[in-house]
Amino acid sequence: MTLAIALVIVLGTVAGALAFGRRASSDMTNWAVGGRRFGTWLFWFMNAGEVYTTFAVLGISGYAWALGAPAYLAFTSVSLSYAIGYWLMPKIWRAGRRDDLLTQADFFASHYSARWLGVVTAVVGIAALVVYVQIQLVSLSLIVRLTLGTAVAPALAVVIGAVLMLAFVVLAGLRSAAFSAGIKDILMVVVVVVLAATAAGKVGAASPLDIFRLAEEQHPGIGKFPGLDPASPTTSVWLMTSALNVALGNWVFPHLFQVSYSAKSATSIRRNAIWQPLYSLAYFFIIMLGFAALVAKTEPEGGDLNGALLQFVADKFPAWLVGLVAGTAFLLALAPGSVLLLTSGSLFARNIVRPFRPGLSDRATLLLSRVSMVVFAGIAVWLTIGQQKSLVDILLSAYSAIGMLAPGVFLAFLWRRTSAVAVLLGIAAGFVALLAPFAKDFWAARLPDWEPGLIALAVNTVVVAGVSLARPRRETPAGEREAVAH
Incomplete structure (x- = not known):
């Protein structure tokens, strides 16, 4: 029953998504940005797809099960992100309309009048996206093993998950992803409501709020920082710096x-x-479910915190509900994962290959985008097999990498003097501060509770500002001046 219900949900949604977007993926503009026609509702579900992902459900509940209070990161990061998005996203939208941009690297190349910067930022962007795809593959592998049985090897489950994701995204475009995002958001609300309403009875609690009391009784300090592990670096300083790093990136x-x-x-x-x-x-209810799994003494296979919620559901709930959770979780990975691979392919074909092959037709660019996604999915599979890191840790790694592009984006709208060379040197300095062994040791000794990505972003910003001040002021086209003013 679990497998049957999961298949009905997934196959039905994929069929509907492909039908919804079948005539809107014949060229790069329609395939990559949905023809720039998403109204309030379609854009709502497309954008909300970044709030409800497998990270939100499996990652945060697993973090609550394993660590406790550090899972509160989800509350702060989402609220801060949308405060920044209210200001930033319309500016990005205007730049895209004005200059007919399709990718982020198009923006860098156009705004800074440097095609080479578009190539550099495309490479950085693809690297961050491949890391992000790991979250979806780790989750898909867990769901595959839940529906097909633990006899399926973890590595094979990862490969099956990647094949499912590719089968969807190669045929679909952004409109199809938006359709599936809408379905999975609705199902996600239903699943969270049903699980939250019934979890208390499964763990001997008087009410959903009573789950928190039981968790605190069994594990004193679980609701305070740094959480279950007193030696963990997940202090309140970690929470603030990590949330800010996520919001900025x-x-x-x-x-x-x-x-x-x-x-x-x-x-x-x-x-x-x-x-x-x-x-x-x-997230309140998702964290509560993580605490409920802990109170129920749930033991996911291999102690993998990412599978805590799935194991709790499989242990305590009927097969039909397990199937509903599995099918919904499939969509939670497929919808955002498809957009991540689609974007990676767009960046590769349009901003890495096309600058060296300017005569490449739109049709050839679209084909190359789709083929390159298979390669990127393969890289993500290789990185994922044997992966034991939590989904939250993987996410923070992805945000640390993409944060190296943040100064170039924000300063593009705030300071006309910012130059392409300064952005490049800032990216280089930021990655040294983030990845170099001597830098890691330095920050760990002096700022042990700080999110390393935020430190690297600060170093990056200082270098960009310093180099821009040292170079002659560049003239900004009238169209860009108008965009900055708005």
């Missing part, structure tokens, strides 16, 4: 640039930014 991800381009108007974007923080309230 969120809209800098290349796929969210393309989502911004897809909007029909700036009004659609602002309406979403105002109301979508309400989505973060669902």
Whole structure:
């Protein structure tokens, strides 16, 4: 029954998504940015797809099960992200409309009048997206093993998950992804409501709120920082720096640039930014379910915290509900994962290959985008097999990488003097501060509780500002001056 219900949900949604977008993926503009026609509702579900992912459900519940209070990161990061998005996303949208941009790297190349910077930022963007795809593959592998049985080897489950994701995204475009995002959001609300309403009875609690009391009784300090592990670096300073790093990097991800381009108007974007923080309230129930799994003494296979919620559901709930959760979780991975791979392919074909092959036709570019996604999915599979990191840790790694592009994006709209060379040197300095062994040791000794990505972003920003001041002021086209003013 579990497998049957999961298949009905997944196959039905995929069929509907492909039908919805079948005539809107014949060229790069329609395939990559949905023809720039997403109104308030379609844009809502497309954008909300970044709030409700497998990270939100499996990652945050698993973090609550394993660590406790550090899972509160979900509340702060989403609210901060949308406060920034209200200001930033309409500016990205205007730039896309004005200059006919399709990718984030197009923006860098156009704004800074440097095609080579588009190539550099495309490479950085693809690297961050491939890391992000790991989250979806780790989750898909867990769901495959839940529905097909633990006899399926973890590595094979990862490969099956990647094949399912590719089968969807190669045929679909952004409109299809938006359709599936809408379905999975609705199912996600249903699943969270049903599980939250019935979890207390499964663990011997008097009410959903009583789950928190039981968790505190069994594990004193679980609701305070640093959580269950007193030696963990997840202090309140970690929470603040990690949330700020996520908020600053969120809209800098290349796929969210393309989502911004897809909007029909700036009004659609602002309406979403105002109301979508309400989505973060669902994290209360997701964290509660993680605590419930802990109270129930749930033991996921291999102690994998990412599978805590799935194991709790499989242990305590009927097969039909397990199937509903599995099918919904499939969509939670497929919808955002498809957009991540789609964006990676767009960046590769348009901003890495096309600058060296300017005569490449739109049709050939689209074909190359689709083929390159298979390669990127393969790289993500290789990185994922044997992966034991939590989904939250993987996410923070992805945000640390993409944060290296944040100064170039924000300063593009705030300071006309910012130069392409300064952005390049800032990226280089930021990655040294983030990845070099001597830098890691230095920050660990002096700022042990700080999120390393935020430190690297600060170093990056200082270098960009310093180099821009040292270079002659560049003239800004009138169109860009108008965009900055707005």
